[in-house]
Amino acid sequence: MATTTSDYYEVLGVDRSASQEDIQRAYRKLARKYHPDVNSDPGAEDQFKRINEANEVLSDPGTRARYDRFSPQFGDDWRKVPENFDPGAAGTPFGGQRVHFSTGGDGFAAGGFEDLLGGLFGGGRSGFFGGGGIGTVPGPDVEAELELSVEDAYSGGRRSLTMGTSSGVRTVDVNIPAGVVDGQRIRLAGQGGDGLGEGAPRGDLYLVVRLAPHSRYRVDGRDLTVELPVAPWEAVLGAKAAVVTPGGRVDVKVPAGSSSGRRLRLRGRGLPNPRGGAGDLYAEVRIVVPEHLTDAQRAAWQALAEAHAPADPAAA
Incomplete structure (x- = not known):
């Protein structure tokens, strides 16, 4: 019997759920088409052998059951698998774990x-393996x-x-x-x-x-995003800040007038790419307000607030 790598159901052109009658009907139709006595094509004889092989397996309910059970896991070696082997058993290497x-x-x-x-x-x-001869x-x-x-x-x-x-x-x-x-x-x-x-x-x-989720980096493909905390005066006036990247610390310029959420691009500082350009790292500005103020600092903030207070239209 010829050895093939074709799926027997595909050879006969039927679904895996096909009935025995469907299998026999498909077999008879294909056997008439590819029989060497009526088909002189060079590949007809090999196809006829594959059809007979498929029918031999699928027309027998017992053999078909073994084929359905083991061929998806073992391919052409399905005949060598012991009958009592369970391919889905827990603890075996064939459980799809x-x-x-x-x-x-x-x-x-x-x-x-x-x-x-x-x-x-x-x-x-x-x-x-219960004994020799199985292969x-x-x-x-x-x-x-x-x-x-x-x-x-x-x-x-x-x-x-x-x-x-x-x-x-x-x-x-x-x-x-x-x-x-x-x-x-x-x-x-x-x-x-x-x-x-x-x-x-x-x-x-x-x-x-x-x-793994990271406390510092957000990952998008090869691009990384990291938060860059800055003080309010740094956001207003601009500053130089240090950004921690996987490759080490990098200084970045925070432009004056930066608001929270502004993204500063550090080209090529993301994940490397052996086949092309590396990803980028984005430092996302996050303005951090001081938690504790001295009296002098509070007075300075108060004066700043007053300087930016809108004019009272009624006093004009």
Whole structure:
């Protein structure tokens, strides 16, 4: 029987919910069309073989049930999966699980990662293969959310992850590109779930970057926004102020007459971009009023208020 990578339902042109009668009707129609005795096209014979293969699987309710159960997860290896294997069982590496771990502010935290991923990367696998003759099944790809601080995303760098597997503890080196953004995927080839059977290859591990909420920065793609507190007289008269960016402190000029909400653009001070221009950082002016005043300061503010008081039309 020919080996193909086609979906059997697509081969017959029917939905997955098709009845047995629908499957047989589609098979007979296609078999007549592509039978080598009536179709001389070069690819007709191969298509005829695929049609027969699809019908052989889908026309038998038991075989069809196994195909429906295992082919979405294992593709062409669906026949090799033991009948009693549950691809959705908790604690197996094939449950479609998502895990979450974090670097915090100082790089990856080793503690807790093994506990989170121990089952996902191979825990409880002793019953998957009851004996020889079944063959091997490649390991599944695994997706995990990688929470980074803005500072870690800005600087990137090489880190090590320690994770538990069925064969012990495994350490994986991860190179975080400088300037990764929320939603970006980092692929670690061959570091996913363990395969079934001796010599079966592991799947891949995909780390999906999530930027953690930050007390200072607001993130929009590669652009960052930070509040810039200024005193009222600095907003009125103008001033030079220091802005904290992920790359260090930068002096910025606050123009005279700046109101709260004014955004000062620091070009290229956002998250870097290895394939193009870096994002920008916006310092958003926020006027901060003094909480405590001396008598002299209060008198000065009072005099300022009086100087700006509107003229009384009745006194004119």
